[in-house]
Amino acid sequence: MSTFSFTIDATDVNSLKNTSGQAAFEAVADRGLQRASTHRVLTANFGDGYEQRVLDGINTKNDVFNISFNNREATDINLIAAFFDSKSGKNFNFTVTDSFNSGNLSNTTMKVVCDSYNIVYNRENFHSLTCSLRRVYEP
Numbered sequence: 001m002s003t004f005s006f007t008i009d010a011t012d013v014n015s016l017k018n019t020s021g022q023a024a025f026e027a028v029a030d031r032g033l034q035r036a037s038t039h040r041v042l043t044a045n046f047g048d049g050y051e052q053r054v055l056d057g058i059n060t061k062n063d064v065f066n067i068s069f070n071n072r073e074a075t076d077i078n079l080i081a082a083f084f085d086s087k088s089g090k091n092f093n094f095t096v097t098d099s100f101n102s103g104n105l106s107n108t109t110m111k112v113v114c115d116s117y118n119i120v121y122n123r124e125n126f127h128s129l130t131c132s133l134r135r136v137y138e139p
Contacts, residue, residue, distance in 0.1 A: 004029040029067035063135035077127040084114040
């Protein structure tokens with residue numbers, strides 16, 4: 001089964017909710033998330049239509065994930081938004097099922113930052129959140 005999620009650990013949940021004794025919260029994205037991948041390539045174009053290309057740097061693949069959490073309880077959406085606010089400028093782990101291991105799909109955990117998010121207040125107790133997660137190559 002495919003996984004597209006991140007986990008807010010118990011200490012962060014307790015801090016964000018200003019409580020104690022809360023369990024970790026796994027935020028599982030809705031189906032239909034989008035992944036945009038580009039590669040940084042340096043290109044030298046010559047006048048006769050000939051060109052040379054070389055990858056630019058060590059980690060040349062840029063990934064951006066657009067994910068959504070639709071029609072969730074308001075407390076869950078507010079917790080996710082508070083987590084993104086607390087991680088402003090900081091990375092966190094995002095798990096994606098996207099690679100093969102012995103012919104079977106397996107999970108990759110990568111560092112991401114949340115560049116932006118939007119909340120839609122559907123009903124009093126149910127909201128939706130969409131966000132953009134950008135992969136970063138940091139320790």
